[in-house]
Amino acid sequence: MSTSFNYDYIIKYIIIGDTGVGKSCLLLQFTDKRFQPAHDLTIGVEFGARFVTVDGKQIKLQIWDTAGQESFRSITRSYYRGAAGALLVYDITRRDTFNHLTTWLEDARQHANANTTIMLIGNKNDLENKRAVTEAEGKEFAERHGLYFMETSAKTSENVEQAFVKTASDIYNKIQSGVFDVHNEAHGIKIGPMHSGGGSSLPIGAANGGGACCQ
Template sequence: YNMSSDESYNFVFKVVLIGESGVGKSNLLSRFTKNEFNHDSRTTIGVEFSTRTVQLDNFTIKAQIWDTAGLERYRAITSAYYRGAVGALLVYDISKHLTYESAERWLKELYDHADPHIVVMLVGNKRDLETVRTVPTEEARDFAEKKGLMFMETSALDSTNVEDAFNEVLTEVTRGSISAVTLSNPVGSSSQSQEERKPCCKNS
């Protein structure tokens, strides 16, 4: 775990965890930011966040991951919770179909409060409970595709895909941020824009 000094990063990105209570949001957070898993984790009260600095695509990114107790009990915090978030992991438990069924409702709440361009990944957590799975992978993947979401199954318990889930979201967010910067500042000629210019200049 490379905890580089906080001063040296290119981006700070806020990512929120949403989904029903008990699906493992807090353990995904602690696995990614501290490489810890708590077997008797209590329900999160209110809001907490942890940070971790990662290297992706030659950029140093400080990820600020926010976790909340099943928001339904703390309605007052929703808009503040989502404010400034550029990524979201919508988490369900593959062994509890009800937590998957509520994904649609969480998406609606997310889009009601968050930036419309937010990068969202549907995450089927507790993949270690394969023997009692009630949500087929294909069903969830189809739902994610239909809604334009990224998709991954994870296990915070045995670490499967936890890094990948967060890193894919952060990579996607980084790409979006860079293209936004390039669009608003076309003078900063990236190698790509030079490539695009070449054909035009030959013809002239």
């Protein structure tokens, strides 16, 4: 069992998208493997953390779940800085959340690192009978903007694990190829105590920040 200090890298993530698309539920499903249908709106940001293994390396994902309301947008923007990975989430049953993706992506590209790995997530694919955005539309948007793409269900857990592990793997590959400088914290990566060749990291709490969620 991993301890709080038994890892090779810490990678910072941010989850962005309109309110009510399931950002908090994706985080809760990934960190706690549970679904919470009753929810309060996220106020500002919430935090969660979990370990994953990529190419034999223990990686601690430090995930910031942001509020989708316009009134919190200035707070959200401050969390783009230093994020190595981002999940851009829309609700497949609400076309307006898909239509707003361009604005979210522009924000991410403006405020995040140019090499940040971004995955487009079409959430709530368990609600197929209420679908308003086709999977093909999601894929086309992702391809046009150079993003990874998956449809997920925070309720059934479909593809939730894969979304985080896939992006973590891409970030790890960027570390190995020198795209990310692990000695520059602005890149959203810190070297952990288990990293071969040494290095140090600030301890970061792994407490999950509250129960805000969404159906």
